[in-house]
Amino acid sequence: MRDTVYMLVFDGFADWQAALALCEIRRPGDWRVCTVGLTLAPVMSMGxxxxxxxxxxxxxxxxxxAMLIVPGGHLWQRGEGEPVVAVLRRLHAAGAVVAGIDSGVLALARASLLDHCRHTGNWPGHIAGRAPSYAGADQYDADVLAVSDGGTITASHLGSVEFAREVIRTLDLYSPAEREDWYRLFKHAQPPWMAGAAAAA
Known part of the structure; x- marks a missing residue:
């Protein structure tokens, strides 16, 4: 039974990047959120x-x-975290979604999970410069802040709201209309009643 969303934590992880997504995952009460570390040792976030x-x-x-969320952090910029790369491959092969944001996308690239699906990241060239085995440059979409494809979710460091939207959609939280209301609220500070008023005008 796929009922758990795992959140990777490590020294220096970017704690804000998945915060919106995690809150919405927990809100309906249907999903279990579990933090997972490289070891059981306590870690300190970037914040x-x-x-x-x-x-x-x-x-x-x-x-x-159901999903493993991989936040950004200097760990990935240093080329570390190989045990995570191996787990990402195993999870993806088993049918779980793997979701990376900011430099967490590098871990997915090192696992060769972005070679054949549409994905994004911080900027063109960022992945290729730090993941030598990466072969998905032709699948890179520089025009979006987050995207889901092929059992992966990827997002720019500027796309935490878009990342949350993709997580919400992937886990089928709320109705499509409610998801759109959520996005307008958190991205544009536009409550649903304002959208309705604007449409009426």
Whole structure:
């Protein structure tokens, strides 16, 4: 039963990038959110939050995994995190969605999960410059801040709202109309009643 969304945490992870997505995942109460670390050792986020992982990467339950969220952080810029790359391949092969934002996209590229699907990132050339095995440059879409395709979600460091929207859509949270209302509210500070008023005018 795929009922768990795993959130990767590590020293220096960008804590704000998945915050909106995580809040919406937990809101309906149908999904379990679980933090996973490289080990069980406490970590410190980029924003200074001390986080105790609920489990270590080795204990991640592939059968329960609906999604693994990989936030950005200097770990990926340094070329580290190889154990995560191996788990991403295993999860994706098992049918779970893997979602990377900012430099977390590099982990998906190193797992060769972006070679044959539409994806995005921080800027053209960013992935190829830091993931030597990456062969998906022709699939890169520079015109979007986030995109879902082929069991992956990728997003720019500027696209945390768009990233959340893709996560919400992928997990089928809310109706399509409610998802659009949510996006207008958080992206454009436009409450649903304002959208209705504007359409009426």
């Amino acid at each position: 200074g939050l001390a986080v105790q992982p609920a489990l270590a990467l080795a204990g991640l339950d592939v059968d329960r995994a």
